[in-house]
Amino acid sequence: MSVKEYLLPQSLAEAVKLLAQHGDSLLVMAGGTITMPLINDGISRPDMVMGLRHAGLDYIRHSNSSLSIGAMTTLAEMSGDEAIPLLQQATRNTGGWAIRNMGTVGGNLFAPPPAGDVAVALLALDAQVKLAGQSGDRLLPLADFYTGFMSNALQPDELLAEIQVSVPQGKTVYLKAGRKHANTPAIVTVAAHLLMDGEQVKEARLALNAVGPHPLRATRAEEILVKAGRLDETTITASAAAAAEECEPFTDAIATEWYRRKMVGIYVKRVLAQIAGKEA
Amino acid sequence: MAPKIVSFILNGREIDVMIKPLMTLQKLVRDQLDYTATKTGCKQGGCGSCTVLVNGQPMMSCLLPVEDVAGQKVTTLEGLTPANGLHPIQEAFFEKFAIQCGYCSPGMILMTKALLDRNPNPSRQEIIEALTGNLCRCTGYEPIIEAIEAAAKKLNGKEGVSP
Amino acid sequence: MIISDLKVVGQSVQRRDGLGHVTGKTIYIDDIKFPDMLHLKMVRSPAPHARIKSIDFSDAEKVPGFVRALTHQDVPKNIYTILCLIGVGPDEEPVLAADKVLYKGEQIAAIVAETEDAALEAASRVELDLEELPAVYDVEEALQPGAPILKEWGANYFVYEGHHCRRVRFGDVDQGFAEADFIIEGRYQTSPIEHAPTETTGCVAKPEPDGRLTVYTNTQALFFTLDNTALILNIPFNKLHFVGGTVGGGFGGKVDVIVEPIATLAAMKTGRPVKYTFSREEEMRVSSTRGAWRMYYKDGVMKDGRIVARQVTSYADAGAYNRHTPYAVTKHAANVGGPYSIPNVHIDAHCVYTNRQPGSAMRGFGVTPASFAVEVQMDKIAETIGMDPWELRFVNAYHNGDVKPHRKIVEDATLIETMQAAARLTGHSLPEKYLAMTSDPR
Numbered sequence: 001m002s003v004k005e006y007l008l009p010q011s012l013a014e015a016v017k018l019l020a021q022h023g024d025s026l027l028v029m030a031g032g033t034i035t036m037p038l039i040n041d042g043i044s045r046p047d048m049v050m051g052l053r054h055a056g057l058d059y060i061r062h063s064n065s066s067l068s069i070g071a072m073t074t075l076a077e078m079s080g081d082e083a084i085p086l087l088q089q090a091t092r093n094t095g096g097w098a099i100r101n102m103g104t105v106g107g108n109l110f111a112p113p114p115a116g117d118v119a120v121a122l123l124a125l126d127a128q129v130k131l132a133g134q135s136g137d138r139l140l141p142l143a144d145f146y147t148g149f150m151s152n153a154l155q156p157d158e159l160l161a162e163i164q165v166s167v168p169q170g171k172t173v174y175l176k177a178g179r180k181h182a183n184t185p186a187i188v189t190v191a192a193h194l195l196m197d198g199e200q201v202k203e204a205r206l207a208l209n210a211v212g213p214h215p216l217r218a219t220r221a222e223e224i225l226v227k228a229g230r231l232d233e234t235t236i237t238a239s240a241a242a243a244a245e246e247c248e249p250f251t252d253a254i255a256t257e258w259y260r261r262k263m264v265g266i267y268v269k270r271v272l273a274q275i276a277g278k279e280a
Numbered sequence: 281m282a283p284k285i286v287s288f289i290l291n292g293r294e295i296d297v298m299i300k301p302l303m304t305l306q307k308l309v310r311d312q313l314d315y316t317a318t319k320t321g322c323k324q325g326g327c328g329s330c331t332v333l334v335n336g337q338p339m340m341s342c343l344l345p346v347e348d349v350a351g352q353k354v355t356t357l358e359g360l361t362p363a364n365g366l367h368p369i370q371e372a373f374f375e376k377f378a379i380q381c382g383y384c385s386p387g388m389i390l391m392t393k394a395l396l397d398r399n400p401n402p403s404r405q406e407i408i409e410a411l412t413g414n415l416c417r418c419t420g421y422e423p424i425i426e427a428i429e430a431a432a433k434k435l436n437g438k439e440g441v442s443p
Numbered sequence: 444m445i446i447s448d449l450k451v452v453g454q455s456v457q458r459r460d461g462l463g464h465v466t467g468k469t470i471y472i473d474d475i476k477f478p479d480m481l482h483l484k485m486v487r488s489p490a491p492h493a494r495i496k497s498i499d500f501s502d503a504e505k506v507p508g509f510v511r512a513l514t515h516q517d518v519p520k521n522i523y524t525i526l527c528l529i530g531v532g533p534d535e536e537p538v539l540a541a542d543k544v545l546y547k548g549e550q551i552a553a554i555v556a557e558t559e560d561a562a563l564e565a566a567s568r569v570e571l572d573l574e575e576l577p578a579v580y581d582v583e584e585a586l587q588p589g590a591p592i593l594k595e596w597g598a599n600y601f602v603y604e605g606h607h608c609r610r611v612r613f614g615d616v617d618q619g620f621a622e623a624d625f626i627i628e629g630r631y632q633t634s635p636i637e638h639a640p641t642e643t644t645g646c647v648a649k650p651e652p653d654g655r656l657t658v659y660t661n662t663q664a665l666f667f668t669l670d671n672t673a674l675i676l677n678i679p680f681n682k683l684h685f686v687g688g689t690v691g692g693g694f695g696g697k698v699d700v701i702v703e704p705i706a707t708l709a710a711m712k713t714g715r716p717v718k719y720t721f722s723r724e725e726e727m728r729v730s731s732t733r734g735a736w737r738m739y740y741k742d743g744v745m746k747d748g749r750i751v752a753r754q755v756t757s758y759a760d761a762g763a764y765n766r767h768t769p770y771a772v773t774k775h776a777a778n779v780g781g782p783y784s785i786p787n788v789h790i791d792a793h794c795v796y797t798n799r800q801p802g803s804a805m806r807g808f809g810v811t812p813a814s815f816a817v818e819v820q821m822d823k824i825a826e827t828i829g830m831d832p833w834e835l836r837f838v839n840a841y842h843n844g845d846v847k848p849h850r851k852i853v854e855d856a857t858l859i860e861t862m863q864a865a866a867r868l869t870g871h872s873l874p875e876k877y878l879a880m881t882s883d884p885r
Contacts, residue, residue, distance in 0.1 A: 004301065032348075039302070040343075051347075097391070097409075097412070097413055098325070098340050098391075102325075316467070319642070319691075321642065357466070361467070366465065370465040371465075374457065379461055381464075381692045382463070384641050385467070386467045416641070417639060417641050417694070
């Protein structure tokens with residue numbers, strides 16, 4: 001049951017090399033908050049584990065209008081960065097203090113629903129992920145990174161190395177419904193980024209979590225906002241209803257499917273109402 | 281599975297330990313070093329009874345490989361307890377009946393230490409936010425919140441940032 | 444004697460164990476270790492209802508560190524005796540399952556090994572050959588003809604002195620319903636509740652050189668557990684020395700004597716200390732809960748708020764085994780009518796078996812679900828007849844000297860005074876006649 005080796009590469013290049021070398025028998029671990037519980041319970045029994053703590057992926061680089069976030073940036077570090085309030089809110093609402101000291105932004109992208117709330121904010125912000133493999137790096141929109149429940153676009157030789165996200169130009173709101181006020185898996189999480197032109201919605205991003213196999217965008221709800229022209233009560237109601245219909249909630253120990261669907265309607269409405277009420 | 285030697289600073293003393301790969305800090309301090317104040321409640325990082333401080337920052341020792349604290353400063357409740365008497369935080373918990381079965385207390389007390397080091401005069405809301413990762417099944421939390429407010433007063437902002 | 448003369452009563456007294464708790468020096472079960480200590484982990488049923496055809500330990504035995512396995516054949520008296528000690532029978536739960544299992548998670552075989560990891564690994568490699576049987580999960584379905592029968596006396600209910608439920612008969616409810624102005628019904632359901640103590644259930648049993656065994660345990664009931672363990676192991680009570688009293692949260696969840704007998708047996712068989720602690724998953728999914736309750740109320744109520752007839756049919760979900768539920772149902776039957784004087788009462792309180800996690804003790808078990816149901820029903824009555832909910836309760840509150848439906852005379856009633864105090868504290872104003880009321884005999 002014990003792990004045979006715990007590798008701690010000192011650079012991304014070394015990490016990629018080790019992954020190529022050991023393939024399937026290597027379990028990649030970031031902060032350990034998802035992996036270690038599974039190993040402790042005997043559910044996950046890897047031969048070898050590779051930790052990325054020393055691979056030089058712990059940074060937040062600010063440029064004029066965007067952030068490059070190393071995958072190993074802890075949630076605590078991210079929640080102290082004020083450049084993107086939506087992202088700061090999402091990371092602050094994930095776990096408790098100790099978990100945020102250990103969990104990482106990159107690692108959280110692999111947390112299955114109803115966890116994984118950082119991705120909701122990143123999706124609403126059109127974030128991209130940088131995947132590093134043997135033949136080099138590639139950039140992928142986060143929306144294309146998720147391919148199904150607990151499955152993603154990583155090739156066997158690739159690691160998620162960095163998240164790139166632009167500072168939003170429009171209005172953003174983040175709301176999370178859980179069973180407690182903090183440190184709770186989500187009933188539903190909503191993140192919205194609306195680019196307004198006066199009263200008109202020019203562009204809309206509405207991301208949801210815990211109501212599908214992975215964090216997702218409610219594209220039909222977004223279309224309604226853009227087509228409508230005004231962000232008034234009728235539009236908001238219609239958009240919220242569309243979001244409730246297009247999502248695919250599941251029943252688990254946190255909430256039932258019907259309750260989640262209901263909460264999508266209510267929380268999307270609240271998020272949009274907040275944006276409508278926000279000062280320019 | 282070759283054992284490794286890891287060196288770190290535990291409660292102010294430099295130590296070298298021999299461990300199996302990915303052994304958790306919780307298992308090391310409790311089973312190998314006989315420091316049993318750090319408790320085991322879930323092994324999932326969900327209850328907070330295994331909380332330790334690493335460079336003054338709270339972490340869940342049940343999820344923390346020993347290799348990850350190489351060269352770092354680790355504090356368990358044993359490291360907070362003076363040779364004689366009590367640390368003011370311990371006094372406050374004792375006086376305010378913030379302890380019933382006592383199982384969550386080591387985690388709660390270390391969280392309090394981390395909080396007051398960062399924020400010597402936390403508001404009630406800040407105290408509550410700091411404690412979200414520590415579960416207590418006995419007290420209903422109110423006595424713990426009051427104990428932390430009392431501890432802040434006792435320390436009167438005198439506690440510096442811990443090592 | 445006045446309060447100021449008293450040194451402890453009425454004073455704030457510091458806890459004796461408080462200093463140990465705040466310094467982390469208090470010793471809990473998982474903190475205890477001995478140099479040659481073994482670890483016990485349990486092989487549990489993956490199926491909710493099955494016949495055990497065979498158990499194969501050969502793969503488990505190959506795990507390095509494996510010491511031995513224990514099955515029902517090793518247990519001298521393979522039956523839990525919890526209830527017989529308080530005069531309730533029959534005892535029907537095996538310490539280790541013999542031919543059948545009745546709930547998912549039921550203990551089948553104990554694996555003893557040098558390390559916790561080895562014990563877990565070996566337990567996971569035990570091969571069980573089970574013939575799955577149809578299972579029943581709902582209390583009313585369990586009482587339907589054709590439901591799978593869980594008990595050897597041929598029924599899924601506990602027998603109360605020859606009856607299929609605990610029965611209370613007082614007056615004539617049919618007459619009460621006939622004269623009532625309103626008939627108000629309600630269906631109430633509680634969920635099973637897990638104690639979730641921060642410290643899981645556990646013990647360490649240690650053979651001593653003089654032939655006795657010392658058992659360190661976090662049971663809430665030290666001597667009760669000692670007695671049960673001695674009966675199960677068929678040894679004189681004085682062979683056992685139980686050490687405990689430090690419980691990392693109990694709430695009723697550490698009274699089932701569930702770990703001590705088998706750990707003590709393992710210590711006797713191996714001659715070495717044995718530790719048996721529950722994982723968090725076992726604590727959540729296997730250890731007993733406060734069982735779920737389903738209650739149907741039918742009340743006959745007059746326009747002036749008097750409840751003239753109350754009929755309650757309730758079903759306690761005991762899960763797979765009795766544990767403390769038959770006792771809880773008796774308590775429940777005495778309380779489910781509520782603290783009210785009602786002239787006609789009919790109660791049928793069933794203790795029903797299902798293939799679910801056994802229910803047992805938890806703070807007020809039997810009565811807490813009843814409190815929930817009766818008070819929501821009272822609010823429903825108030826709303827239906829258009830009466831203030833406080834007033835409804837004052838009208839029906841019992842007084843000293845009244846006869847309760849199970850024939851006990853009311854003594855020390857304080858419902859009226861408590862409501863008056865609650866009204867004061869919450870700033871709710873009550874009509875004069877209710878402020879003047881007392882619990883004195885009518």
